[in-house]
Structure formats: C-alpha cells, structure tokens
Amino acid sequence: MAATPEIPNSDKNGERRAREPDEAQVVVETRALxxxxxxxxxxxxxxxxxxxxxxxxxxxxxxxxxxxxxxKTTTIKLLLGLLFPSEGEAIVLGQNATEVSKNERIGxxxxxxxxxxxxxxxxxxxFYGRLFNIPAxxxxxxxxxxxxLVKLDAAxxxxxxEYSKGMTRRIGLAQALxxxxxxxLLDEPTSGLDPIGTREMKDWILELRDQGKTIVMCxxxxxxxxxxxxxxxxxxxxxxxxxxxxDELLKVEDVxxxxxxGLSADCQDEIRQVIERHQGELVSMENPTTTLxxxxxxxxxxxxxxxxxxxxxxxxxxxxxS
Amino acid sequence: MILEKPLLPYFEWLLQFDxxxxxxxxxxxxxxxxxxxxxxxxxxxVGTVLYGPLKAGDKVYRVVVNGFRExxxxxxxxxxxxxxxxxxxxxxxxVLIAVAVFVLLLLFAGWFLKTxxxxxxxxxxxxxxxxxxxxxxxxxxxxxxxxxxxxxSKTIYTVLTKPVRAGEVVIGRILxxxxVGTVLxxxxxxxxxxxxxxxxxxTHTVVGSVLAKGGDAEGNLPETTSLDKGHRHTIQQDDxxxxxxEFAHDHDHHxxxxxxxxxxxxxxxxxxxxxxxxxxxxxxxxxxxxxxxxVSVGKEWGYRSFIEGGTQAAAIWTFDGIDEKTLHDEDxxxxxxRLELVVRVFRTWKADINTPVQGVIQLKRPGSDLKxxxxxxxxxxxxxxxxxxxxxxxxxxxxxIDLLDDLVDEQGQIEVVVQCLDRSQYFGFAQGDCYVRMxxxxxxxxxxxAYISMWVQMVxxxxxxVTGSTVLSGPIAMMFTVSxxxxxxxxxxxxxxxxxxxxxxxxxxxxxxxVTQMNLTAGFRGESETTSLWIMRSVDSVFLxxxxxxxxxxxxxxxxxxxxxxxxxxxxxxNQIAQQLTMGAAYVIGLSIVGYFxxxxxxxxx
Ligand SMILES: Nc1ncnc2c1ncn2[C@@H]1O[C@H](COP(=O)(O)OP(=O)(O)OP(=O)(O)O)[C@@H](O)[C@H]1O
Ligand SMILES: [Mg+2]
Numbered sequence: 001m002a003a004t005p006e007i008p009n010s011d012k013n014g015e016r017r018a019r020e021p022d023e024a025q026v027v028v029e030t031r032a033l034x035x036x037x038x039x040x041x042x043x044x045x046x047x048x049x050x051x052x053x054x055x056x057x058x059x060x061x062x063x064x065x066x067x068x069x070x071x072k073t074t075t076i077k078l079l080l081g082l083l084f085p086s087e088g089e090a091i092v093l094g095q096n097a098t099e100v101s102k103n104e105r106i107g108x109x110x111x112x113x114x115x116x117x118x119x120x121x122x123x124x125x126x127f128y129g130r131l132f133n134i135p136a137x138x139x140x141x142x143x144x145x146x147x148x149l150v151k152l153d154a155a156x157x158x159x160x161x162e163y164s165k166g167m168t169r170r171i172g173l174a175q176a177l178x179x180x181x182x183x184x185l186l187d188e189p190t191s192g193l194d195p196i197g198t199r200e201m202k203d204w205i206l207e208l209r210d211q212g213k214t215i216v217m218c219x220x221x222x223x224x225x226x227x228x229x230x231x232x233x234x235x236x237x238x239x240x241x242x243x244x245x246x247d248e249l250l251k252v253e254d255v256x257x258x259x260x261x262g263l264s265a266d267c268q269d270e271i272r273q274v275i276e277r278h279q280g281e282l283v284s285m286e287n288p289t290t291t292l293x294x295x296x297x298x299x300x301x302x303x304x305x306x307x308x309x310x311x312x313x314x315x316x317x318x319x320x321x322s
Numbered sequence: 323m324i325l326e327k328p329l330l331p332y333f334e335w336l337l338q339f340d341x342x343x344x345x346x347x348x349x350x351x352x353x354x355x356x357x358x359x360x361x362x363x364x365x366x367x368v369g370t371v372l373y374g375p376l377k378a379g380d381k382v383y384r385v386v387v388n389g390f391r392e393x394x395x396x397x398x399x400x401x402x403x404x405x406x407x408x409x410x411x412x413x414x415x416x417v418l419i420a421v422a423v424f425v426l427l428l429l430f431a432g433w434f435l436k437t438x439x440x441x442x443x444x445x446x447x448x449x450x451x452x453x454x455x456x457x458x459x460x461x462x463x464x465x466x467x468x469x470x471x472x473x474x475s476k477t478i479y480t481v482l483t484k485p486v487r488a489g490e491v492v493i494g495r496i497l498x499x500x501x502v503g504t505v506l507x508x509x510x511x512x513x514x515x516x517x518x519x520x521x522x523x524x525t526h527t528v529v530g531s532v533l534a535k536g537g538d539a540e541g542n543l544p545e546t547t548s549l550d551k552g553h554r555h556t557i558q559q560d561d562x563x564x565x566x567x568e569f570a571h572d573h574d575h576h577x578x579x580x581x582x583x584x585x586x587x588x589x590x591x592x593x594x595x596x597x598x599x600x601x602x603x604x605x606x607x608x609x610x611x612x613x614x615x616x617v618s619v620g621k622e623w624g625y626r627s628f629i630e631g632g633t634q635a636a637a638i639w640t641f642d643g644i645d646e647k648t649l650h651d652e653d654x655x656x657x658x659x660r661l662e663l664v665v666r667v668f669r670t671w672k673a674d675i676n677t678p679v680q681g682v683i684q685l686k687r688p689g690s691d692l693k694x695x696x697x698x699x700x701x702x703x704x705x706x707x708x709x710x711x712x713x714x715x716x717x718x719x720x721x722x723i724d725l726l727d728d729l730v731d732e733q734g735q736i737e738v739v740v741q742c743l744d745r746s747q748y749f750g751f752a753q754g755d756c757y758v759r760m761x762x763x764x765x766x767x768x769x770x771x772a773y774i775s776m777w778v779q780m781v782x783x784x785x786x787x788v789t790g791s792t793v794l795s796g797p798i799a800m801m802f803t804v805s806x807x808x809x810x811x812x813x814x815x816x817x818x819x820x821x822x823x824x825x826x827x828x829x830x831x832x833x834x835x836x837v838t839q840m841n842l843t844a845g846f847r848g849e850s851e852t853t854s855l856w857i858m859r860s861v862d863s864v865f866l867x868x869x870x871x872x873x874x875x876x877x878x879x880x881x882x883x884x885x886x887x888x889x890x891x892x893x894x895x896x897n898q899i900a901q902q903l904t905m906g907a908a909y910v911i912g913l914s915i916v917g918y919f920x921x922x923x924x925x926x927x928x
Contacts, residue, residue, distance in 0.1 A: 037928070042372075080483045082927035100392065103485040114476040116407065118414035130403030131484040175480065 025058035027183055027214045028079060032088035035074050035238075048074040050238045051088065056216060056231075058182075061209050063229035063246075064218035071238040072218035073111055076185050079216070080108055093183060104132065107181035111188055113172030117161035121152050121171050124160060125178055132179040146174040149204070165192035173204065184208060186217040190224050202228050328600060328753065332897050336904065346901070350908045353875055354915070361919070362386070385923060392487045392918075400486055404494025405501065412464050412502045420460045424510050427452060428517045435521075441551070442572060442592050445521050446889040449514035454776050454883070457507050458807070461780045465499045465787035466803055470796035473926075482926055488792075492917035495788045496781070496910060503780045511773045515766070522592040524551045526567065528577060528584040547575075547586055594891035595763035598662070599648075601639040601738070603753040610634030617748065626666055626752045631679065632745030639738045639756045640688060644730045648760060649713065659685075659725060660759035661709040661738060665701040666750035678702050680743040685711060687729045688737050693718050694729070701742075701749065708759075763893035771894040772884035778906035779882035783807060785910045789917035793924055809872075810879035820869035828862030877909060 035049040049071045056062045064072045077083040079090050081098040090097035093105055115124055122143060129139040147156050150170035169192050176184060190198045205228050209215055219225050225232055226246060234242040275282050338345035369378025435444055472478040526547030547555045547567050555567030565577035573589035605616040608630050616627035629635035649657040667679050678700030686693045694715045699707060717723045730736045738756055742749040786806050791799035809816055818824040826832045887894045
C-alpha cells in the first residue's frame, strides 16, 4: 500500500478538518457486545463477535475493517436490531438497539442492496419515504434531489430488476438517505462500484460527515477506508484488534520516504550518501508510479473533458483537478 | 331455506354472557387472554431454561411492554405504504392471470353445463364454487409467499430498519392482499352474474299467428313452444285471454305479439331471493295439553318431534311482525299471506305409500279461540307445500274475518296450527319446517351477499397465511394455512373427535384401529385396563385436549359458503352476513396481534 495521504481533490481534504467530531456526544456505544450464531436446536455454530466495546462519536466517520467473515456485517446488524445480541448490549442514539423508534434517525445501506426489484427508482424512494411518515411534498422534493445526487436521473422510471450492480448501490444509498438520517450505517459502500462510482461514494460520505452526520462504514478495501475514515477499528475473527485515528495508525515512525521530482543522477547519488552517512537504510528510491485507480481516473476525466480523443498515455505528473 | 340452527339475533350472538352460552365477544376476549397467558408462561419457561429466571423475566417484560407501546404507535400512512407494496407486488406478479383463467372458464362453461331441470341452481353453484376456490387459491398463493420471499431476498432488512412496527408489516400485508382479492372477487362476481343472467335468458318460438291468439275460427291454439335449452312449455291462456307459456323448468314466459307473429318473452323470475321468516314452534299432546316437544318416534336424530294423527295433538308456530308488508300482492289483485310447510310423515301402519296422509292447517289469533276454517292438505313426505291465505277468510263458524285485523294480535303475532287427521299416522316437525314467505329480496343484492361471505373467507385465509408466514418459510406456511382451511371445513368432525363424541377414539386409538383393521365401534380385547391401553388413552387425552383448544380458535369455513342460498333462490339473512363480518374482523385483529409478536421476536437477520 502506497501511503499517499494526498487524494486527487485535495481541496476537499482541506475542509476535512473543518468539523471535528464531537467527542462528548456518543452516538453508538457497544458494551461487551457478543454474537453467537446458533442453529435451530440451539447448538453453537459460529462465534461471530466476541465482546466488542466501541464508542462512536457524533460527526465522525468510523470504519470497521477486517477480512471476510471477521464480523463486520454482524456488528452492523446488531446495531440495527436485525440481530439480537447473545451478550452485552448496543446503545444507538441513546436507545437500545432493539428499539424500533431509533430507526427514525438512521440510514442503512446493506451489504447488497436488498430492494424490491419490481419497483422503479422513484417508487422505491417513495415507499421508503412513506415508511418514515414523510409528508408528500417533502417526499417528492427529496426523491428528486436524491435521484439527481446519485445520478440515476436517466433510469428513474426503470424497474430495479434491470439495474446493474452499481446502479443498485446508488439507489441503495439514496434509500438510506431518504430520512436525512443522523447516523448512517454503510456496509461495504464501494463494493460493485467502478472507480468513478467509488470516488463519488467517498465524496458523498465526506460530504455527509461535513453536514454533521455520523457514519459507520465497514469495508475490507483498505484504500477506501483510509481515504475517508477518521477512526477505524480492525476486527479479526470477531475480535477487536486495533482501534484508533487513521492518521495515527498509518504513521510509520521509523520509515522516511523520499519522493522528489527533477533530480539528476548525481543528485540521487548524493542523497544516497547522505542516508548512508546517517546510518539509515535506503528502502527504495525510484521514480514514483501512480496507482491504477489514479490512472483510470485521469483517463476517464480527460476523455470527459475532450470527448472523442483517444488518450494513449497520460503523464501522471500532469494530473490534478481539471 | 330455514337454518336448522336458527340464527341468533346479532347482539345476542355478540354479547350474550351467561351460563348457557358465551357470546362471540366474550369468547373472543377469553381466547385472547388464554393465548396470552399460555404464551407468557411458555416463554418464561423456555427463557428460564436458556438464560435463567431473571434475564428471562426481563426479556419477556420488555417484549410485553414494547408490544403495548407499539400497538398504540401504529401509523396508518405506514400501513398504507406497506399495503400498496403488497398490491404492487401482486400486480407485477401477474395476478390478473387468475382473472383471465376465470373468464376463459366462463366462456367455455356453457358447453359442459347442461341440465334438464333448474338451470339457475346449476349455474349459480358452478360460478360460486369456481370463484370461491379460485379466489381462495390466489389469495393463498399471494399472501403465503410474500413475507417468506422478503426474508429470502432480505428486502425485509431495508424495511425493518425503518421505523416500521412489526404490526404494521402484518396489517399492511393483510390489507394489501385483501384489497387485491376484493378487486379480483368483484371482477369475477360481475362476470359470474352476467354469465348466469345471460345463460338463463332465452326465448322460444311458437308456430302460429295472432289470429290464433284469441282462439281462431276453429279455436286452435298452438300447443307448445319450441324445444330450447332442453325444455319446452305448454301454452295456456289465462282468464283475460292472454297467452303464457306454462311454468316449467323453474320459470314461465309471457307470450305477446309482434308484426303479426307470436313472440315469447324472456323468462320470469329465473333468479330469486326468497325471504323466509321463521317462527317459534310449540306442541300440544294428544289431550291438547301444551308440551315442550312432541312424540319421539325413535328415528331421525331427535331434531324433529312428532304429532299423532286423529288426536288433539298439534304443532303450533308463532310468527312475529306480521303486517301489511308481509302480505304479497297476488295476480288476482288481492293480498295473501304465503306460508310454506315441510312435513315429515311417519306411518305406523303400512298403507299405500303413495296415498298421502291428510292434515289440516289453520291460522289462529294468539290468546284467543278465533281460528280460520280448517284447510285440508295431503302431505307428501319432505316436499315443500305452498299455502296462500288471502286477506279475507272465514272463521270456523263461517263468518268472514280479516287476516290482519282479526287474526293478528296487538304484538303483530299470528299462530299457525297444524294437525294430522289420519289416525295412528304421525307428522314430524322442526321449527324451521314452516315459514312465512316475505317479500322477495333483490337477487342481485343476494348474489352480492354471497360474495361478501366469500370475501370474509378470503380475508380470513389471507390473515392466517400472513400470520403463519411471519415465522414459517413459504412452503411450510402454505401447508400450515391449508391444514387450517381443511380443519376449518371439517370443523364439526374435528370438534366431535375432540369432545370424544366421534366413534373410534382419539388420534392414537384410531391409528391403532386403522393398522389392526379393527372396527370403529368394537371394544378392545378384554376391555381390561392393560398398560398399553392406558398409555394409548392417556396420550390420546392429551391430543384431544389440544384439539379441543384448537377447535376454539378454528373458524368454521363451511359457514361462509352461501352457494346453497343463492342456488336454491333464498335470501341470505343480513344478520348472517353481519355476524360473519364481525367474526372476520375478530380473526384479523387476533391474528394481527399474534403476527406482531411472532415477527417482533423473530431474529430477522438470522
Ligand atoms: N446467519 C448466519 N448464520 C450463521 N453464521 C453466520 C451468519 N451470518 C454470518 N455468520 C458467520 O459469522 C461470521 C461473521 O460474518 P460477517 O457477515 O459478520 O462477516 P463480515 O466481516 O461482514 O465478512 P465480509 O467481509 O465477507 O462481508 C462468519 O464466520 C459467518 O460465517
Ligand atoms: Mg459483510
């Protein structure tokens, strides 16, 4: 993993620290939360979550990380009351997670978008809007705004059964935002999305955070998590392995990475000597490569700016916000 | 058609609360209470085993308190949203195919529905049975797979993570599918009615000219109409010289003229809704003393009791509410009270079986001796005898009396006295065997009422299916609902087994009898209390207890079948419909509550 803290639209990053999470306001709290899956006869099948203690504050993006089957989805379902804890408890927005009324202020994007395939985008949002008792005019206005936000304007009258996976994710997100929730739970928000979609999703998440909402997302795509999360928890086999601020967790104290542009071979030699002189070990010093994601993004962005022209090679140094 | 078990007045049926009978409402409340307490105890027990008493108590307490809280936070908008979803689901699921199938069925029905007599009966039985089954089937399929599909496709996750109360999911589903079913039934009902009306409508041709109408020079009338729809009529002339096609095949026609030719009109009164008014029956014994029951002749099933011929014994019906409106306008311009009487004849000596037994019928003013002159009739066993009593009658002294003014007392009551004349022969009567024919009801409304009955039944099936499917998977829920329906149809038998009235014993005993090919009534060998016999009986008594409990909540599906009324041309009492609607509502409420708790305590994402 290249530890590049810079993300393409770096001006967004400037805003990123505009609102600090409110440490005093705890939105989600779990106390010794455990889940054991049992079969019909009550025999233990899997211990999916082992005594999890978490506190998530208002206004932060909290990432749950871990390999497949580590208990991320289980945690989210416990927070939603879709599962009942075997032990411990989860307090969400000041209420027990099994209470229904807490859902008024929650938005949830499931792992896969579990939506009614016989409805179209508008009907879907309308249906979920009604479940929140949102009055008709507000509902209509919000549906319109959300459909535009997730860029499904062209497909708003098509049944979801015809949607591609990425489109389904988009309508899934719109559905999660219909009630303008304070707490948003996203289960692998970027799965199934193309790089642009991924980028957009991350931007939306940041934007939502900037509006003061709390976001809990889980993913095993480290890059995504790293890009957006303020704090993360790493789960492995149902156990909490790591918990803390992303920048602190990613800071590797004893490694210095040198990255420069326009150095001559002489100059590089000189730097090597300087490192040797100080008893350092040169890990790497080479021309930087861009990540695949960045390359793909710049190609698409260029082709959007100048339609028709085919781009063969793009100088990574030229990229930026166009 | 008079019910063998007369309908109780609505409010008595609903509210009565004493030793003899518990009305529907107390019964409903008691059932809810018993179920609630039983469930509470059971969950406490199971919880204690799993988590220990304290935690179990806490959990159960929370579920109950939550339940009450959420019961009162039901939002109609959310229920309606979920109902709309159910409707959309059904429509996109091509429920309209069912309608298409039905219409096709009707189109081709004309081919195979052929009958020599009483076509209305056949057609009505056919359409009502067809809609009833098709409606039930479609409702069942829609309702039973909906929630399980939501669980399977996990769409329920996105619904239940909204502020949706579990009760709203259940009620919304019931409402939505009921609406779909309503539209379905309405379409099928309209088609059916049109089908029957069209199928019954017909004319005949008559060979002959207008000249013949008044009887031509030679006095020749055409004798019969042509043979159409499997029957022909003989042509008659009434007192005014009008021609008509004589009553046959359940109807008659006018014969008019047009362009110098005789034309047969459409049939009259092919569809009817006769309204019988039942009375109360009491008896007098051979000395003319009031008794509660007549003689038992040791046959039948105690339902009818008998009066002896050639004695003072009499059967006396008292009818209420006799006034102007009860009388029918007759063709001759007068008014008449119409009575219908069914007589069971029991012979103690064998005469010619075809010689009818003589009886006499009189109208009498209650509490006085004023009676009409005896009117004699010959009773054939178990046929409906129609009696018309005109407004002006003569009493036993041959003095003219007025039916309403003289024979009906201040309470609007009149008595009908029936006696048997032949010595040592008996007439058998039950309360429903004599009734006053009231003014005809509207056939269309009657047909609609039959559909309302059917509708209640459909809603009931939907409610059962939705409730069952909150915890069961699709196919299992289907089996559950179907067994509920079957048990409901055979409720009477089921109750008899549960109460130990049915021969053959409980489930285990009858299984043993089945396997050993033992006669139902035969005693077990030696009939001594062997251990195995004791075990069998004990297990059975547990089963029977459970069955008895189940019988208490089992709806009687047979009751919803109004086909007989419509097919035989009787009006369905509005009271019966009211009772069924009430019962349907009670089941929907009860099942929704059960469904709420089932869904609420279900771990959704498991
Ligand atoms: N309904 C279930 N019944 C039994 N076991 C389950 C169930 N759901 C999840 N598990 C088990 O619980 C463990 C954690 O599953 P979970 O879905 O929380 O993982 P995850 O971290 O979300 O994985 P992924 O990254 O693949 O989505 C796994 O071992 C899984 O097999
Ligand atoms: Mg997962």
